[in-house]
Amino acid sequence: xxxxxxxxxxxxxxxxDSSTAMIPAVELINITKSFPGVLANDNISLSVWSGEVHCxxxxxxxxxxxxxxxxxxxxxxxxxxxxxxxxxxRINSPGxxxxxxxxxxxxHPTLVPVFSVIENLLLGSQKGITLDRQGALNxxxxxxxxxxxxxxxxxxxxxxxxxxxxxxxxxxxLWKGSSVLILDEPTSMLTPQGIEELKEVVAQLKKSGLAxxxxxxxxxxxxxxxxxxxxxxxGKLAGSIEPAVFSSTANSEIQSMIIEMMFGEETDIAExxxxxxxxxxxxxxxxxxxxxxxxELKNVTVKGKLDEVGVKGASFSLxxxxxxxxxxxxxxxxxxxxxxxxxxxxxxxxDILLNGVVVSDVSxxxxxxxxxxxxxxxxxxxxxxxxxxVSKNMLLKRIGQRPFWNWGxxxxxxxxxxxxxxxxxxxxxxxxxxxxxxxxSGGNIQKVLLARELLFDPKIAVYSKPTHGLDFKTTxxxxxxxxxxxxxxxxAGLLISTDLDEIFDLSDRIxxxxxxxxxxxxxxxxxxEKKVGELMVGGT
Amino acid sequence: xxxxxxxxxxxALIFGGILTGxxxxxxxxxxxxxxxxxxxxxxxxxxxxxxxxxxxxxxLYSGHFWLGLVSSxxxxxxxxxxxxxFCVRLGMDQxxxxxxxxxxxxxxxxxxxxAQFGTTYPRLEELASVKIPGLSSIPVLGSSVFTQxxxxxxxxxxxxxxxxxLNFTNVGLNIRAAGEKPEALDASGTSVIFxxxxxxxxxxxxxxxGGGYMxxxxxxxxxxxxxxxxxxxxxxIAMLARGKAVWVITGSxxxxxxxxxxxxxxxxxxxxxxxxxxxxxFIAVLAALIIFARGNYLPAALCLPYNREAR
Numbered sequence: 052x053x054x055x056x057x058x059x060x061x062x063x064x065x066x067x068d069s070s071t072a073m074i075p076a077v078e079l080i081n082i083t084k085s086f087p088g089v090l091a092n093d094n095i096s097l098s099v100w101s102g103e104v105h106c107x108x109x110x111x112x113x114x115x116x117x118x119x120x121x122x123x124x125x126x127x128x129x130x131x132x133x134x135x136x137x138x139x140x141r142i143n144s145p146g147x148x149x150x151x152x153x154x155x156x157x158x159h160p161t162l163v164p165v166f167s168v169i170e171n172l173l174l175g176s177q178k179g180i181t182l183d184r185q186g187a188l189n190x191x192x193x194x195x196x197x198x199x200x201x202x203x204x205x206x207x208x209x210x211x212x213x214x215x216x217x218x219x220x221x222x223x224x225l226w227k228g229s230s231v232l233i234l235d236e237p238t239s240m241l242t243p244q245g246i247e248e249l250k251e252v253v254a255q256l257k258k259s260g261l262a263x264x265x266x267x268x269x270x271x272x273x274x275x276x277x278x279x280x281x282x283x284x285x286g287k288l289a290g291s292i293e294p295a296v297f298s299s300t301a302n303s304e305i306q307s308m309i310i311e312m313m314f315g316e317e318t319d320i321a322e323x324x325x326x327x328x329x330x331x332x333x334x335x336x337x338x339x340x341x342x343x344x345x346x347e348l349k350n351v352t353v354k355g356k357l358d359e360v361g362v363k364g365a366s367f368s369l370x371x372x373x374x375x376x377x378x379x380x381x382x383x384x385x386x387x388x389x390x391x392x393x394x395x396x397x398x399x400x401x402d403i404l405l406n407g408v409v410v411s412d413v414s415x416x417x418x419x420x421x422x423x424x425x426x427x428x429x430x431x432x433x434x435x436x437x438x439x440x441v442s443k444n445m446l447l448k449r450i451g452q453r454p455f456w457n458w459g460x461x462x463x464x465x466x467x468x469x470x471x472x473x474x475x476x477x478x479x480x481x482x483x484x485x486x487x488x489x490x491x492s493g494g495n496i497q498k499v500l501l502a503r504e505l506l507f508d509p510k511i512a513v514y515s516k517p518t519h520g521l522d523f524k525t526t527x528x529x530x531x532x533x534x535x536x537x538x539x540x541x542x543a544g545l546l547i548s549t550d551l552d553e554i555f556d557l558s559d560r561i562x563x564x565x566x567x568x569x570x571x572x573x574x575x576x577x578x579x580e581k582k583v584g585e586l587m588v589g590g591t
Numbered sequence: 592x593x594x595x596x597x598x599x600x601x602x603a604l605i606f607g608g609i610l611t612g613x614x615x616x617x618x619x620x621x622x623x624x625x626x627x628x629x630x631x632x633x634x635x636x637x638x639x640x641x642x643x644x645x646x647x648x649x650x651l652y653s654g655h656f657w658l659g660l661v662s663s664x665x666x667x668x669x670x671x672x673x674x675x676x677f678c679v680r681l682g683m684d685q686x687x688x689x690x691x692x693x694x695x696x697x698x699x700x701x702x703x704x705x706a707q708f709g710t711t712y713p714r715l716e717e718l719a720s721v722k723i724p725g726l727s728s729i730p731v732l733g734s735s736v737f738t739q740x741x742x743x744x745x746x747x748x749x750x751x752x753x754x755x756x757l758n759f760t761n762v763g764l765n766i767r768a769a770g771e772k773p774e775a776l777d778a779s780g781t782s783v784i785f786x787x788x789x790x791x792x793x794x795x796x797x798x799x800x801g802g803g804y805m806x807x808x809x810x811x812x813x814x815x816x817x818x819x820x821x822x823x824x825x826x827x828i829a830m831l832a833r834g835k836a837v838w839v840i841t842g843s844x845x846x847x848x849x850x851x852x853x854x855x856x857x858x859x860x861x862x863x864x865x866x867x868x869x870x871x872x873f874i875a876v877l878a879a880l881i882i883f884a885r886g887n888y889l890p891a892a893l894c895l896p897y898n899r900e901a902r
Binding site: 123125126144145146147148149150155157159161162163164165166170171173174175176177178179180181182223227 | 760
């Protein structure tokens, strides 16, 4: 509380230049940055003070990450000015940003997976010729105790849990004595427990006087952690909430102010956002589902590659119009299961049946013809072909088929027309079917994937982490789509997710995977959360 | 067949192995550094030829071996500059540029050799051996390993230097990071372009030195295309060694000894068709590839140009 009071004072008197403490740690003034076809940052100004958490909130593709990459020297702004402690600077490279005290934790991890923790921290050291392992170990212990984390500094980064990797990233960002810490979507890959740990770490750092920029698309998170909130919308600064306003206004009021800033006139979407954020609906649907399952697994076993656990004797069945949630901590065989059903992996034992037909030896393409769809979570890897246009990606799985290809010739007009329709239906941004698909933001790539897979009469859809890393507006769109497909069109859904709220929101039944096995299948009803949680960690 | 394991046979075998393995060792050490930094030195064969030719010519005219070897290094680095400019700086395809460098090196040295010497092949005198006191009196190894020109000892020492650099220095860590995850190196404030550029230059210098050893120390003459695929073998050895110095030297000398076996077998009068014997080293490489390739591990960013603002 003391701290907040101090911060508020700073905010109130920040035009008074008499003391250096009143000068913002970092000021971004009228920053503009464009990429071919996209105006990512349009005249954005922003100030960050020491001892304060400044949350930067906005949709996917609103320009949050780009703005921070400008600050960290990764990108050069087209125009605008940056001031650090009141002094104008040009940041030409990440190295210069580090020297100015800018520590950045990127959204995509920038640790070398085959290096140990300590080697990652030593990277970029300018001191001496040989690696100062002992000195680094000592400093690591210092930071680890400051942040309250426990990590073996000699373990390989690739073998750490994502939450731990992020803690290493934070230590790395602070390693060179940073005074500003930038966290780019730090919670997008963390478990609920990891998020709690992160909150504690951030609070510790704030107390020690760092200026923290916290980028997020999750409203609740920013309300929990921020002292000051700025909202970006389509590359522009849509508005800010000053600390003084923050502490004197009720949370619910701030929430509606922010939603107003984020969505503007699109209030109907904003309302559904609140609905999802507050309650999960559609539980325990009494239904008269058909008896015959559309998808049935009998003792399916998949051998895992390298460090994967694989799938060990999974059995379940799925009827038309039903959504079966697959819960579990990441890495308990979910990906292997999904790929086995899609036909991308051989099963070593058991049978997979589609509409009562054994398809264990049926090819991927033929399973698709039978109405099976797999929406992968590896969006950039196997999901899209990044260098092809959006329109081509929309019809990637129809290559050579009429009416998009006639006698081996590409029918551009039909492809474009279909793609344009889909782009409109799924609200892909920017609404241009000719741009490189890889240039889209994560949420928009997911829309392209959904549009492609759910085209042409799907019967069974395997959704792998469908809303992972998406902003809440896209999340709502995706969840509504899954719901309506199941309820209105009778598409059976296998929903693999690590987001329990999503599982409880959408599923009729919930299967929990643990160590490659189906630890249990339960009906989705009130009060089942505890049971699911126990199954997830190996309880019975 | 009883002469098979005599001291003179073994000594000749090892001596020949070092003679053939040494240029390969220099090239493989360079190639290892280059590959670890994420640049596949595809044109190494051309770079070796450039080193071989210029080293030979300078030695011939100046009469100084060391000056010749230094100019081999210089020629190699100049060739590597092409790779630095086009692949590292401008981000062009490493294989295409590498093949260009290879053909350029082969062509230029052949043309120059012909223009300068025509069909005569002048011969350099033999480089004096340095006997290591004490060690040179060990049977077999003494006359083969420890009675060699000084440049050979430098080669052995470089293996240790490679091991030290890659594992214990900041530069080595930067090089490995540039090959595994250049974004991480960049974010840590070190230039990927600089790190890779230096690695490629050093690799070029070492490949040039390997070529220089071949013409100046090994053969004493320069013949066009005299490297006969050694550069490509170096690429394979660097890949199989996975950045481990001990495997670089093991691989180089296994190849060297299998080549040397060709002549040693004739020395003891084993009657096998010459063509069959000549195949031995290449069969050895094939076997090594088949046995070890499955477990081989290449840097994640090998062959990928780094461009900070690419989206």
